Amino acid sequence: MAKAKPEMTRILRIKKENPYVKTITLDMKMKAEPGQFVMIWLPGVDEKPMSIRSSNENLMITVEARGKCSEAFTCLKEGNSIGVRGPYGKGFSHVKDCIMVGGGIGMPPLMNLSESMDGNMRMLQGARTKNRLIFTDRHDMMTATDDGSEGHRGFVTDLLEKEILKKKPRIVYTCGPELMMVKVMEICKRHGVGMEASLERYMRCGIGICGSCVCGKSIVCLDGPVFTMEQLEKNPDFGKHALSRSAKKLTLGEYYGGKE
């Protein structure tokens, strides 16, 4: 089992994906599955769960400046060091002939999964606007933006429905805003397609003992973050509730401060 102890690791490269998002390559090798995550420690600041963007060669993470800590992550420079522990959680299955649906900063684990497969997949990405999209150097990426500044104008789930009608995939993988994933699940159910989704909940220990990340009967950091449609259908809190930092059960709207 992975030791729950951060190891200070040097940043080798930083790549700007868009004005808000950076990919950080670390001087560390890690055996991990796509969908698993690491805990990243910035000494003196905070520690946050981050999906593994790649572990084929060096460990990579992709961070979006959202609040204080993630903002600090994106201000780091090559040569700086950060603490890494993990890998944690359960990743995605590995079924070819799939569609991946990512929203915003949900893309990194899907990119990781896609790179572990050779072809036979379709990638869809949704974002608010053109300069929020990431990984656009991948030429097979189909995109949707809320304002129509790039790709389809509207929801990425519109694209999903179209793609399923074109040719039914064997499975759909998704990660992004939870209400988007709820919609993805509805569509998959309607078309009889299997689906797996990666969930986000407030995390402290990352190793399944503190109870911060509980969603229904599931411990997201241990049983997830990736769950199957069968598991999500039985989870009364999926798409509905999340625990606050004080373990108060909030609606997702309250949890995301009206931003979800």
Added chain:
Amino acid sequence: MLPTEFLGIKLKNPLVLASGILGTSPEILIRMAESGAGAVTMKSIGPVEREGNINPNIVEFDCGLLNAMGLPGPGYKNMAGKMEELKNCPVPLFASIYGSTVQDFVDIVKFLREYRPAAIELDISCPNKDDGLSFSADPETTRQLVSEVRKHSGSIPVIPKLTPNTSSIPLLAEACRKGGADALNAINTASGMVINIEARKPVLKYKKGGVSGPALKPIAVRCVYESYEATGLPIIGTGGVTTGRDAIEMIMAGASLVGIGSALYYRGLDAFRLIAGEMEEWMKNNNIDSLQDITGAAHG
């Protein structure tokens, strides 16, 4: 072999989920009950909503865990819904409470009474909140708190949880007994620190934290042993138990029940079934029929 009785409460085995280990929600407490725990303890409930400390809240070292969650919780006034759901808990439910004043404890006990938990633990032993140990600082303060709480808990047993961060466990345990404690829980975590030498900083944002897991076991066994000698009260022995042999050791030191916390990390969520199985096997091999026969066996 393992069924046991504690303060008149019947348990299918002596293994109790320790407070603060996954006990934040009714769903998870019930899942732990279904996974083989004899009883489950809720995360400590406080007087007001608290967000707890900033991450890192936990770090592992060679033979244990160091945590400083800082008692995050919604506060008792936001607990009615959770308490209602916990009426479906299939095993005895222990509540755990903390406060900064005697009145805090009394208010929470009054709130809890109508939900009839099997017992109420008093967390006067949290090293990860600035005043977390104030009620353990001297025996007279401890006695007064326990006595005040006991007046309001009615027929619900009260179990103070002892800290190893004290100069004398016998004095602390005896103060609890004098205050009217029905049983004791020994122990909470021991105050400690882990520094990452590359970062040149304590790993935990709170800097210090509480040691749990294997490193805590000999300290816990000693505290249980001393509390048993000093008071003769029933004891929940908690600290570093990860195997059936550890649990038997705790019982021989004088514990009637055994708290299981960090073992959920070391052995996985199946820890209760694994540890219970190992206890039964040891008992079979040593011709022991009942736990009562070995409780406190290391004394005398």
